[in-house]
Amino acid sequence: MSEKMFTRLFRLYPSRFRKQYGDEALQLIRDRLRDETGFFKRARLGWDLVADVFTGLPQAYRNSYAVTESEPASSNSDRIPSFRILDKEPLGRGSILIGGTLSLGTIAAFGFLLSRPIAYVPLSGSNGRMSPIESVMERLNRATTPVDATVGGGDQVAKSTAVGASEPHPPSIPTPAKTTANAEVPLLPDESKNGIDEPVSSASHDRHPVKLQGDVIAPVAEHTSLDATERHRVIAEAMANLRQHYFDREVAQQTAVVLLAHERNGDDDAANNGVAFANLLTRQMRDASNDRHLVMEYSRDVLPERPPGLAAEDLARYRKAMEQQNCMFRKIEILPYNIGYLKLDSFPDTSVCQSTATAAMAALNHTAAIIFDLRDNSGGFPGMVTLIAGYLFDHPEYMYGPRGAPTEESWTRSPVPGNALANKPAYVLTSASTWSGAEQFSYDLKMLKRATLVGETTRGGAHAGTFHRLDDHFGIGIPEERAINPFGKADWEGVGVEPDVKVRAADALEMAVKLARASVTTKRAATTP
Amino acid sequence: MPKRKLDPLPAAAFQIMLALSAGELHGYAIMRGVEEQTGGRLRLGPGTLYGSIQALLEGRLIEEVDRPGDAEERRRYYRLTAVGRKRARSEAEKMADLLRVARARKILRGDYV
Numbered sequence A: 001m002s003e004k005m006f007t008r009l010f011r012l013y014p015s016r017f018r019k020q021y022g023d024e025a026l027q028l029i030r031d032r033l034r035d036e037t038g039f040f041k042r043a044r045l046g047w048d049l050v051a052d053v054f055t056g057l058p059q060a061y062r063n064s065y066a067v068t069e070s071e072p073a074s075s076n077s078d079r080i081p082s083f084r085i086l087d088k089e090p091l092g093r094g095s096i097l098i099g100g101t102l103s104l105g106t107i108a109a110f111g112f113l114l115s116r117p118i119a120y121v122p123l124s125g126s127n128g129r130m131s132p133i134e135s136v137m138e139r140l141n142r143a144t145t146p147v148d149a150t151v152g153g154g155d156q157v158a159k160s161t162a163v164g165a166s167e168p169h170p171p172s173i174p175t176p177a178k179t180t181a182n183a184e185v186p187l188l189p190d191e192s193k194n195g196i197d198e199p200v201s202s203a204s205h206d207r208h209p210v211k212l213q214g215d216v217i218a219p220v221a222e223h224t225s226l227d228a229t230e231r232h233r234v235i236a237e238a239m240a241n242l243r244q245h246y247f248d249r250e251v252a253q254q255t256a257v258v259l260l261a262h263e264r265n266g267d268d269d270a271a272n273n274g275v276a277f278a279n280l281l282t283r284q285m286r287d288a289s290n291d292r293h294l295v296m297e298y299s300r301d302v303l304p305e306r307p308p309g310l311a312a313e314d315l316a317r318y319r320k321a322m323e324q325q326n327c328m329f330r331k332i333e334i335l336p337y338n339i340g341y342l343k344l345d346s347f348p349d350t351s352v353c354q355s356t357a358t359a360a361m362a363a364l365n366h367t368a369a370i371i372f373d374l375r376d377n378s379g380g381f382p383g384m385v386t387l388i389a390g391y392l393f394d395h396p397e398y399m400y401g402p403r404g405a406p407t408e409e410s411w412t413r414s415p416v417p418g419n420a421l422a423n424k425p426a427y428v429l430t431s432a433s434t435w436s437g438a439e440q441f442s443y444d445l446k447m448l449k450r451a452t453l454v455g456e457t458t459r460g461g462a463h464a465g466t467f468h469r470l471d472d473h474f475g476i477g478i479p480e481e482r483a484i485n486p487f488g489k490a491d492w493e494g495v496g497v498e499p500d501v502k503v504r505a506a507d508a509l510e511m512a513v514k515l516a517r518a519s520v521t522t523k524r525a526a527t528t529p
Numbered sequence B: 001m002p003k004r005k006l007d008p009l010p011a012a013a014f015q016i017m018l019a020l021s022a023g024e025l026h027g028y029a030i031m032r033g034v035e036e037q038t039g040g041r042l043r044l045g046p047g048t049l050y051g052s053i054q055a056l057l058e059g060r061l062i063e064e065v066d067r068p069g070d071a072e073e074r075r076r077y078y079r080l081t082a083v084g085r086k087r088a089r090s091e092a093e094k095m096a097d098l099l100r101v102a103r104a105r106k107i108l109r110g111d112y113v
Helices: A002-010 A015-035 A039-062 A093-115 A132-141 A146-150 A153-161 A176-187 A197-205 A209-224 A228-245 A249-264 A274-289 A312-324 A350-363 A382-392 A437-447 A505-527 B002-006 B011-020 B027-037 B046-058 B082-104
Strands: A295-298 A329-335 A339-344 A369-373 A426-430 A452-455 A466-469 A474-478 B062-065 B077-080
Touching: A002 A015, A002 A039, A002 B046, A015 A039, A015 B027, A015 B046, A039 B046, A228 A249, A228 A274, A228 A466, A228 A474, A249 A274, A274 A295, A312 A350, A329 A350, A329 A369, A339 A505, A350 A382, A369 A505, A382 A437, A426 A437, A426 A505, A437 A452, A452 A505, B002 B046, B011 B027, B011 B046, B011 B062, B011 B077, B011 B082, B027 B046, B046 B062, B077 B082
Parallel strands: A339 A369, A369 A426, A426 A452
Antiparallel strands: A295 A474, A329 A339, A466 A474, B062 B077
């Protein structure tokens, strides 16, 4: 048995070694087999042979076998190039087997290492718990419950992907939809005015968790029971701000009067907590002005006093967060039938993410149809909306935004050089949590009949207003410019954008792929009859 | 590269040289000799044995001896060369130095060495 085993093992040795010592080695085994009998000794012999492979093989391969063998034929003295054959016989099966096994093992080990999840390194957030994005999301999700304010970053991601659905509401709020709109106002990415200052400043304000706790808890107690003087102060501030900032003086005056009248009539007396009062004022202002973009917000946390503006530090933090998140470009794929698929969870600032966006669009440039998945998109910067929409047109197109008069950014920079998507079918996937800038993208493409919207009615946040701080807890969103909707209808504020094809958000991709496939194949059939 | 194979001298090679210092031996006898001189601790397998022998041959520390044997059992015999003997001695001296140091540092228990 040992002899057979040895001859097998011996095949692993270099051929010259085998030729030279094969007989001798076999003789040695035979000698040992002859001398060593009994179970223990035989077992020891077997073990020796196996162990020997590990020590002997490297040695055998290191040897050159040059001295003992005849010198290699002619040395290269006559300058004739010649090849020297290193090994005279092909590799043995054993060598191939061992080599193959080792390689496979190495590859498998490497693959295993790669597939292992990289230890989650929390993005260093402002308060050490949350990334800037998460803290922004946290701020959005934080309606009024004190519990929610202290919830860690852990479930924030989940929340941020389904903001609409999982929005926490205290039971006392009569109109939850408006609360969500309220909460969002400070996030208006209106670069010229409050820009990204709000989200980040809310983050910076989380920077001192201990202090935050104090800020949160004390005022909550104070604000859960709003008294008449407090309410009056807020109303007075709101009126002043309306008169000062609202684009239509007459409407502003009229709204202010209505607010005051309501107060005098005692309509506000029942609203004894901040959220309820803010919702009530929002309703009153909207009724009086017929402007859905007016909004009153209540924040449990003290609103930052800092005048709006972009602090370099905030911008750097935003930039870093975006880099870590690949600018929220979650998936770029080419599906079967050459259908491009882009999942985008925000419309980030072009000053930070333009290159990522152009690269993403370039990657999908040669697809036959394109699907934009905005089901988890919570909005962002109008510049990015325009930038991405630009790929869908071959001429500059006006992208209506509710924020005010058209700016240079309102027109797409079409045609985009080298772009091949301008005439390709486009689909936008929406959900009930598609929001703000993402709704603008959906709305404009729908109105321009450039894309088919598939999914659910969006959440309905147009965020036209600029945010003004009234006191530590109340703020008001006031549109400062009249925005003219070229489509002649009210925009999506409060009502959302209706999809062309209504399906559950979860089924939207499947449906869009089906539609895209149909359009791609019919087109193909038409062009190649 | 080939020069460095025996520098430092591997334990197996040194044991083979020590075994051969007693005289000309064939492979199996070398293996037995090594086993004996190490008190059974080191049993050289064929791969290690002939690999080391080949290395020692290439380093010219040992050489093959022509010895007319039986026709059916032709074994190769090896012996130390002069260079090999010198090398074995210097190796042993190196070890003796080590041993002295070890003894001075009281690493060895007792004084039987």
